[in-house]
Amino acid sequence: MKAAKNRIGVVAFGEVPELVPQSIAAHIQGILHVDVDVLASLPLPSSAFDQGRLQYSASRLLQHLETLSLSPWDKIVGVLDGDLFVPIFTHVLGEAQQGGKHALVSLYRLWIRSADAPSDLSLLMERSAKVALHELGHLYNLHHCMDPRCLMHFSGGLQDLDEAFLDYCSYCRIYLRDALLRRIKEAGETE
Ligand SMILES: [Zn+2]
Ligand SMILES: [Zn+2]
Numbered sequence: 346m347k348a349a350k351n352r353i354g355v356v357a358f359g360e361v362p363e364l365v366p367q368s369i370a371a372h373i374q375g376i377l378h379v380d381v382d383v384l385a386s387l388p389l390p391s392s393a394f395d396q397g398r399l400q401y402s403a404s405r406l407l408q409h410l411e412t413l414s415l416s417p418w419d420k421i422v423g424v425l426d427g428d429l430f431v432p433i434f435t436h437v438l439g440e441a442q443q444g445g446k447h448a449l450v451s452l453y454r455l456w457i458r459s460a461d462a463p464s465d466l467s468l469l470m471e472r473s474a475k476v477a478l479h480e481l482g483h484l485y486n487l488h489h490c491m492d493p494r495c496l497m498h499f500s501g502g503l504q505d506l507d508e509a510f511l512d513y514c515s516y517c518r519i520y521l522r523d524a525l526l527r528r529i530k531e532a533g534e535t536e
Contacts, residue, residue, distance in 0.1 A: 346386035347420055349490075351379055351380070351419050351525070351528050351532055352379065352380045352381065352382060352417065352418050352419060353370075353373055353377075353379055353380070353381045353385065353418060353419065353420045353421070353422065353481070354381070354382050354383075354384050354415060354418035354420070354421045354422070355370045355373070355381060355382070355421075355442065355477070356383075356384040356387055356415070356421060356422070356423050356424070356480075357384065357386035357387070357423075357424045357425070358386070358387055358388070358389045358406070358423055358424065358425040358427075359387075359388060359389035359391075359425060359426065359427070360426060361376060361386065361424050361425065361426050361452065362466065364466060365424060365452065365468060365469065365470060365473055366383045366386075366424050367383055368386075368470040368473070368474060369422065369424065369450070369470075369473055369474050369477045370383050372474035372477070372478065372511065373422075373474075373477065373478065373481065376478060376511075376512060376513070377478075377481070377521070377525065379525065382418070382485045383420075387413075389401070389425060389427060390405075390406070390409045392405060392409065393405040393406040393409055394427075395430070398426075398430055399453075400423065400427070400428040400429065400430040400432065400436065400447070400516070401427040401428065401429050401430070401441035402429075402431075403429050403430065403431045403437060403438065403449055403513050404431065406423065406425070406429070406449055406455045407440065407442060407449065408422055410447040410449075410461050411446075414488070419446070419528060419532070420446055420447075420448070420484045420485075421446060421447050421483060422447075422448045422449070422450060422477050422480065422506070423447065423448070423449045424449075424452065424473065424477075425449065425450075425451055425452070425453075426451075426452045426453055427451065427453060428451060428453040428454070429449060429451035429453065433436075436451075436453075436454060436504045437451065438450070438451055438454060438455065438472075438500065438506065439451065439476040439477070439479060439480040440475045440480065441480035441483035441484050442483075442484070443483050443484075443486065443488075444482065444483075444484070444485075444486040445484060447484075448477070448480035448481060448483065448484055449480065450476045450480065451476075452469060453471055453475070454470075454503070455469050455472040455473055455503070456469055457492070466476050471497070471511060472503070472506055472507070474499075474511060475500075475506055475509060475511055476498060476506070478496050478511075478513070479496050479497060479500065482496065482497045482513065482517065482521065485521055485524040485525065485528075486522075487520055487521060487524070488514050488523060489515055490513075490514060490516070490517050492510065492514040492516075493498070493505070493508060493515055494508070494509055494510045494511075494514065495509065495510070495513055495516075496509055496510070496511070496512060496513050496517070497513060497514070497517045511535075
C-alpha cells in the first residue's frame, strides 16, 4: 500500500480536548489531500518539562517523539496543552524540524482561559489547525512567507495567527504540492 507511507499522524500528549486532534486531522486532510490518522494519545514525558522555566522544552519533546519512531507515518504532529518554549523565545505556539518528520502544537496560549468566559472550542480548533498546518509546512521544507494572510507567514502572536487565513497562499501551495508529490514518488521507489 504505497499511500500508507505518505500518511500523517496526529498524536495528543497528555490531556487534550478530544475534538482538537480530530479537527487538526480533518483540516490537514482537507487542505493537503493526504490521509491523516489520529493516534492513541501518549503521556507527556516529564523529561521534557523544564523545572527552571516551568514550561515544556520543544527540542526535548521532539527528541522524545523521535525515539518513539512511530511508523508508518511520514510526518507526525504532536499536540499538547502544556506551554512550549525554545531557548530564544519566551514561548512558542508550535515547533517543527525543518524538512524533518516531527512537529508540535501547543494549545496552552490558544485558549481563552478565564473563569467567567466560556472556553471557545471552535476558536481553539481553528487556531490549532493553523499552527499545525504552519508547522507541517516546515516539515515539507517550506520557509516563512511574506504574505501576512498565508499560513506560512511567521506568526508573532495570536493577532497574527487570527489574521492569517486557514490556508496557504498560491505560491506556498505550489511548493507544498510539489513536495508532497516528491514524497509519494520517493515512497514508491523505496517499495
Ligand atoms: Zn514557522
Ligand atoms: Zn505563502
